[in-house]
Amino acid sequence: MANRTLEEIRTDCASCMNCPLGKTRTNLVFGVGNPNAKLMFIGEAPGQQEDLSGVPFVGAAGKLFDKYLAAVGIPREDVYIANILKCRPPQNRDPLPAEQDACIGYLREQVKAIRPKMIVCLGRIAAMRLINPDFRITREHGVFVTRGAYEICAVYHPSALLRDPAKKDEMLADMLMIKEKYDMV
Numbered sequence: 001m002a003n004r005t006l007e008e009i010r011t012d013c014a015s016c017m018n019c020p021l022g023k024t025r026t027n028l029v030f031g032v033g034n035p036n037a038k039l040m041f042i043g044e045a046p047g048q049q050e051d052l053s054g055v056p057f058v059g060a061a062g063k064l065f066d067k068y069l070a071a072v073g074i075p076r077e078d079v080y081i082a083n084i085l086k087c088r089p090p091q092n093r094d095p096l097p098a099e100q101d102a103c104i105g106y107l108r109e110q111v112k113a114i115r116p117k118m119i120v121c122l123g124r125i126a127a128m129r130l131i132n133p134d135f136r137i138t139r140e141h142g143v144f145v146t147r148g149a150y151e152i153c154a155v156y157h158p159s160a161l162l163r164d165p166a167k168k169d170e171m172l173a174d175m176l177m178i179k180e181k182y183d184m185v
């Protein structure tokens, strides 16, 4: 099948009932940003603010993430931001494997439509799904691997930085490295 456009994929997602979260969500949180982005960030799942607004990374974690983008000079509107899950899990619990299985096809289609050069996973859930099921974020954050046409790495999830500010120096170092690479691709 030919690659579908983001709008075609979004239309499908809007009526998705592949898992029970389709019933409990307020809004679909499909993804936002430049459809021709060189760089895609992929988080875990919408939280409360995202569920209310339909936009990824707009709550407390998103505001912290925005600070890192600004600090390293990557405009948010130049990248594309999406999540493994498009609907909010109740009480922000971790996405269940069955929910990830039900939703991951949409993300794969988004990646095919955008064709980024670089993918950065925000946190271990995305990293375990997209890089390696045994991914250890404390050891492997900031390490790019090549997967087909793109390079992929993971950084700490901004929520983890809110819980443990001691990780913030490592996050800044990773984001600076990502910006350097971003300027070269």
Ligand code: URA
Residues within 6 Å of the ligand: 043, 044, 045, 046, 047, 050, 055, 056, 057, 058, 059, 061, 062, 083, 122
């Ligand atoms: N955390 C995520 O992983 N994604 C969001 O969109 C918001 C918070």
